[in-house]
Amino acid sequence: MKKVRLSDGALLLAVEEMKQGLIDADLGGFVIKKRVPLPGQGKRGSVRTIIATRLAHHWFFLYGFTKNERSSLSQDELKVLRELAKELVSFDRQQLQTALLAGEILEIDNGKDKS
Secondary structure (H helix, E strand, O other), rough: OOOOOOOOHHHHHHHHHHHOOOEEEEOOOEEEEEEEOOOOOOOHHHHEEEEEOOOOOOEEEEEEEOOOOOOOOOHHHHHHHHHHHHHHHHOOOHHHHHHOOOOOOOOOOOOOOOO
């Protein structure tokens, strides 16, 4: 996401929109697509993000690309992303903590209490 200059704030806003049901495509297997606008541009000039989620609690941004970079994912890529999504959404609190400490995943902190 850093490569395409997406800020944590933009990703958090995307999560809030997805919580309201505003997604661009359900790709199956806990994988969804959501367009996120680049700074100073509308959604037309946006990044397509691929997210693993059960549409509650955890949102894992797996991949992002611009429209001029590529038009879509291949079936092989989608298969791999679905396998990864299935694993990530099944993580319990301890597995998430272990992955965070190992640097395997990064957390975007929304500043809210996590209790």
